[in-house]
Amino acid sequence: MRRHRIAAIPADGVGKEVIPAGLRVLEALARRDGGFALDVETLPWGSDYYRQTGVMMPEDGLETLRGFDAIYFGAVGDPDLPDSVTLWGLRLKICQGFDQYANIRPTRVLPGLTSPLRQVEPGDIDWVIVRENSEGEYAGHGGRAHRGHPEEVATETSIFTRAGVERIMRVAFDIARSRPRKLLTVVTKSNAQKHGMVMWDDIAAEVAKNYPDVTVEKELVDAMAARMVRKPASIDTVVATNLHADILSDLAGAVAGSLGVAPTANLDPSRRAPSMFEPIHGSAFDIMGKGIANPVATFWTGAMMLEQLGEDAAAKALMRAVEQVCADGVFTADLGGTADTETVTRAVIAAIEGANAPA
Known part of the structure; x- marks a missing residue:
């Protein structure tokens, strides 16, 4: 079985809600596929970590991350802390430290979206x-x-x-x-x-x-x-x-349709260091804790991470499941729907489990 080490960094705001949702979907996909497994370690870095320690990530954080195959990142930013502390202390420190010089952002109108x-x-x-x-x-x-x-x-x-x-x-x-x-x-x-x-x-x-x-x-x-x-x-x-x-x-x-469906990848094309995958929408503190954050961008970002890891069939299967759920009209409020984060996550997992195994 192919095993991939993933560092999950939910970080701030709704990142703490959508990254766990994304991990559940990826785990369901790995079970369905049967050919690969994800060894995930969740790291508590971010603004709350800064309040406790005075830094957004440990001094040896880059060396810790270097041992992983990919980084699954939520969002960074806190209304009570300056961006010069939060952004530069975590996301940009990782991007620049690992020379992730290519930021790739695909855009499509997914089925069911307007x-x-x-x-x-x-x-x-x-x-x-x-x-x-x-x-x-x-x-x-x-x-x-x-x-x-x-x-x-x-x-x-x-x-x-x-x-x-x-x-x-x-x-x-x-x-x-x-x-x-x-x-x-x-x-x-x-x-x-x-x-x-x-x-x-x-x-x-x-x-x-x-x-x-x-x-x-x-x-x-x-x-x-x-x-x-x-x-x-x-x-x-x-x-x-x-x-x-x-x-x-x-x-x-x-x-x-919404920043809630927009994925991104911070790539080191040379593969000397792990690449980092994050949804675009940011920490969205205005909806944090309400359970209504749109996890679709995080799922799509997960598909991009799977592609980078060489799991192309699984990435396509994940996007088929996301598109099916969107086509069925299971939307969060940012897309005009009434579903919450948990409902969308469960629907995507059900679509994965109900689908044929990726070819």
């Missing part, structure tokens, strides 16, 4: 947004001086390296090549940012020479946001900087 966009038919939205995840606008380079004085100044410097841009472009081109349309849109803001963004455009053109079968487009980020709303069927694979893709992928989740 996009808020008018005249969007099933299949009109089927995107993959590739986000550079290690540098750019979130490089953390900058500072503040003369705090509290009229002359106070803050700098936030975007860092773009040739190595960083080339490698994310290769990931994006490879994904575009693997999809039927073989279409890649390179998103920048090179009309206003004439250094880093122009370098992005230049490197994209250089890498494109190695992918003659991929059609390449250029789009400014503001125009891309409008295009996602006005002409969603014209989009396939998108690559953008850390900040731009962060914003565009949240918009993508919204036009697909």
Whole structure:
């Protein structure tokens, strides 16, 4: 039997609700499949851990995680703590520490869901947004001086390296090549940012020479946001900087129905370190503890984790179960339904257990 070691980090807010739900679904899938097992260790890191210890994760946390095959992550953020503590002390510490430079965010309108966009038919939205995840606008380079004085100044410097841009472009081109349309849109803001963004455009053109079968487009980020709303069927694979893709992928989740169905993977394509898989929706403290958090994004994220682990058949079986439940109208409130987290989780497990074993 194939065994995979999984580090589960529910962390903050609804992460503590959806990660346990996701683990139950994955365990049901492993039982049904019979060919693999998940050895899960749940780590208590996050904002509550910070209140107890003064750190979001132990000093040797990365070394602890290095022994796992994948990381299943809930959400980070606490309204009573600054993001500079929570985000930088846990999620970004893991992403940057393991050089998880490729953030992959697929978007589809799942069966039974309705996009808020008018005249969007099933299949009109089927995107993959590739986000550079290690540098750019979130490089953390900058500072503040003369705090509290009229002359106070803050700098936030975007860092773009040739190595960083080339490698994310290769990931994006490879994904575009693997999809039927073989279409890649390179998103920048090179009309206003004439250094880093122009370098992005230049490197994209250089890498494109190695992918003659991929059609390449250029789009400014503001125009891309409008295009996602006005002409969603014209989009396939998108690559953008850390900040731009962060914003565009949240918009993508919204036009697909809800951020509650939006998954993501933080990948180290070299596989030198474990990759991390997390739903996009964040800690959502406004609904924490109410039992109504949408677990679909966490399930879809779990399917992406299974793909990375080489369990492709199981990943497809999981998505079939999720799509069946959505098509049956078992929705949480964010999708206009009345089901709670537990009801959706049980429905997906029932769909897995009632299905034929993955082929």
